Amino acid sequence: MPFLLLFAISIQVNFEGGSLGKVDQAGPAHYRCAVKGEADQDGRNRQANWYFFRVDGGQGKLVVIELTGLVGEYNYKPGTHAVTRHTRPVYSYDNRSWRHFRDDQVSWNDARKELRLELTPDRDRIWIAHVPPYTNAHLKKLLDEARGAKREIIGRTADGRPMELLTITDGGVPAGEKAGEKKVAWLMFRQHSWETGSSWAGEGAIRHLLSEKGAELRKRVVWKIFPMADPDGVARGGVRFNKHGYDLNRNWDLVKEDRMPEIASQKKAVLDWMRGGGRVDLFLTLHNTESGEYLEGPPVELGRRFFEALKERTTFHPSSPLRVAAESTTAGQAGRMIVTQGLWAERRIPAFLIEQRVEYNEKLGRHPTVEDRIDFGAGLVEAIGAALR
Numbered sequence: 001m002p003f004l005l006l007f008a009i010s011i012q013v014n015f016e017g018g019s020l021g022k023v024d025q026a027g028p029a030h031y032r033c034a035v036k037g038e039a040d041q042d043g044r045n046r047q048a049n050w051y052f053f054r055v056d057g058g059q060g061k062l063v064v065i066e067l068t069g070l071v072g073e074y075n076y077k078p079g080t081h082a083v084t085r086h087t088r089p090v091y092s093y094d095n096r097s098w099r100h101f102r103d104d105q106v107s108w109n110d111a112r113k114e115l116r117l118e119l120t121p122d123r124d125r126i127w128i129a130h131v132p133p134y135t136n137a138h139l140k141k142l143l144d145e146a147r148g149a150k151r152e153i154i155g156r157t158a159d160g161r162p163m164e165l166l167t168i169t170d171g172g173v174p175a176g177e178k179a180g181e182k183k184v185a186w187l188m189f190r191q192h193s194w195e196t197g198s199s200w201a202g203e204g205a206i207r208h209l210l211s212e213k214g215a216e217l218r219k220r221v222v223w224k225i226f227p228m229a230d231p232d233g234v235a236r237g238g239v240r241f242n243k244h245g246y247d248l249n250r251n252w253d254l255v256k257e258d259r260m261p262e263i264a265s266q267k268k269a270v271l272d273w274m275r276g277g278g279r280v281d282l283f284l285t286l287h288n289t290e291s292g293e294y295l296e297g298p299p300v301e302l303g304r305r306f307f308e309a310l311k312e313r314t315t316f317h318p319s320s321p322l323r324v325a326a327e328s329t330t331a332g333q334a335g336r337m338i339v340t341q342g343l344w345a346e347r348r349i350p351a352f353l354i355e356q357r358v359e360y361n362e363k364l365g366r367h368p369t370v371e372d373r374i375d376f377g378a379g380l381v382e383a384i385g386a387a388l389r
Contacts, residue, residue, distance in 0.1 A: 008057035015095075016135045019237030020053045021069060029061050034069040035083070038238055041245030041259075046072040049082040049290075050194035050239050052129040054095075059124040067115040075329055082290050083115050083130070084108065086359045088367050090132050093123045098132040100367045131288070131358050132370045134190075134199035136161075136235055139228050142203050148210045149225075155265025158243035159232045163265045166225040168209045170218040183388045184278060186270060187381075188226040188285040188339065191249040192240035193233030195288035197356055197373045202227055202286070204377025213378075217385045224273070226266055249285070252342025253328070254335035267342075274347065281388055282306070283351035285339050286380075291359050296323035297352035298344045306352065306387040313386065314379035315372060316354075317363035325353070354380075 009029060013020050021034030037048035048070050055063060067083065074080040085108035090098040107116045117128070143151065143164070150167040157163060173182060189202035202225070208214050209223055217223070228234065230248050233241070240247050246260040257264040274280060282302065295310060295318065297303045303322055310316040327345065330336035340351035356376070361368055368376075 009061070009063070010056045012054045012056060013052070013237070015054070016137060016235055017052050017133050017237045018054070020051055026066070027064065029058065030064040030066075032066045032068055035067055036237075037069060037072055038241050039072075039245065040241055040247055044073060044076060045247070047074065047080075047082065047239050048072050050130055050237060051089075052127070052133055052237055054125060054127045055121065056125050058121045058126065060120065062118065062120050065117045065128070066109075067117070068112075070115070071113050081113055084290060084359075085110070085115075087115070087130070087290055088359075089115075089117060090129055091119070092127045092129075092132075093121075093125065095127045095133075098129075098370060100369075130194065131196050132200065134196040134203075134234075136228065136231050138203070139199070139231075142206065143227070146206060146210060149206065154269045155261055157230075157232045157262050158260075159235075161231040161235070163229075163231075163262060164227060165269055166206070166223075166227060168206070168218060168223040168225065169221065170215070173219045182220060182222060183281040184222045184224065185384050185388065186224045186226075186280055186283040188229055188266070188283070190227070190234065191229040191285060191339070192247075192287065193230045193238040194240065197288040197358060197368065198286045199228065200370050200373035201356070201377035201380060204374035205381045206377075207374075208378035208381055214381070217381055221385060221388060223381070224269075226269075229262060229266065232262075249287070249338045250329065251335045251337070252339050253337035253345065266339075270343065270349075271347070280347075280349050282384060283340070283343055283349050284384070285351075285353050287353060287355045288358050289355045291357055292319045292355055293357040293361070294318050294320045294323055295352060295354050296325050297340060298348075298350055299324050300350050302350050302387060303352065306383065309383035309386040310354075310380070313383045314376050315361065315363050315368075316356075316376075316383075317361050319357070 021036040024032045035048040035051045039046040070081045070083045088100040092098045152165045153162040154165045155163045189198045244259045295307050307322040328336045340353045343349040343351040
């Protein structure tokens with residue numbers, strides 16, 4: 001059912017990934033739309049990074065949408081908000097091809113911390129989102145086409161969805177030090193469900209590795225890939241927490257299998273690999289944030305090589321020098337280590353995190369598009385291959 005029906009205009013979220021809070025009418029075609037947001041298991045750290053809805057019946061009408069409820073809390077610091085004057089939502093007439101709103105279609109109320117959108121749709125149906133959506137349906141299509149990738153189900157989510165692990169390599173080139181020290185890289189995408197750019201880049205990485213262009217990378221490296229770390233959140237239009245409120249990029253030092261089975265299954269897969277004699281030469285988790293772009297990891301030489309390779313081979317445009325990761329996101333509190341911190345502390349795995357901005361990228365000369373993310377994924381695995389030489 002629509003939230004609101006007036007002069008045949010309605011706002012809908014009844015599709016995968018759809019999310020919006022309360023909708024109030026402020027005028028004939030003017031809507032105040034609260035962003036739903038999510039909080040953690042303790043009711044803290046609410047974040048409102050994700051909205052995805054459809055406007056029906058607005059063709060030829062000036063539709064005004066004010067996004068409200070954007071202020072939340074990050075790492076126990078209240079008053080933060082991800083959406084700002086610099087973020088540019090996206091829209092689509094077919095839920096496949098996405099464009100950013102123009103500057104003249106967007107305005108920011110700094111006193112109220114609200115984003116106002118004004119548009120006159122060319123068609124009767126238009127989808128609007130914070131960033132271009134990437135759903136479980138997108139991933140299914142990719143994996144159905146990913147011949148040459150070994151697929152394993154390593155566990156189940158809190159809602160019972162499968163957690164997948166892919167392995168991509170050239171089976172004709174044996175692993176092990178006697179065979180030229182074939183390296184092993186683990187990649188993790190989409191720990192936080194709102195961060196869809198991670199999945200688009202993951203698709204680009206997987207397609208590149210399986211292509212003719214990726215042949216050399218398959219010969220030299222075993223690629224172990226978690227393509228979707230939070231399928232439940234993606235399905236329901238979540239932000240960064242699982243069904244029980246646990247942030248899937250925290251709690252890597254305090255894993256509770258019954259409350260965070262997603263983390264438990266991924267961590268077990270990595271450690272089982274190592275217990276079986278497998279090496280881990282590099283681990284990477286890819287994220288999105290609004291304004292920053294950086295690489296963070298332990299104080300090892302590999303980090304410097306990786307940082308330089310990213311700048312040389314991709315559109316990576318760092319907002320800071322290479323960062324050395326802290327021991328935890330919240331000192332002195334258990335259950336606050338991200339995956340890279342947890343793996344380094346426990347097993348000295350050289351684990352890195354990349355944050356990619358969703359705002360304007362000066363190196364690109366625009367806000368990043370779906371095509372830019374896919375291209376970045378291809379360059380990302382080439383940069384990892386270069387860093388591991």
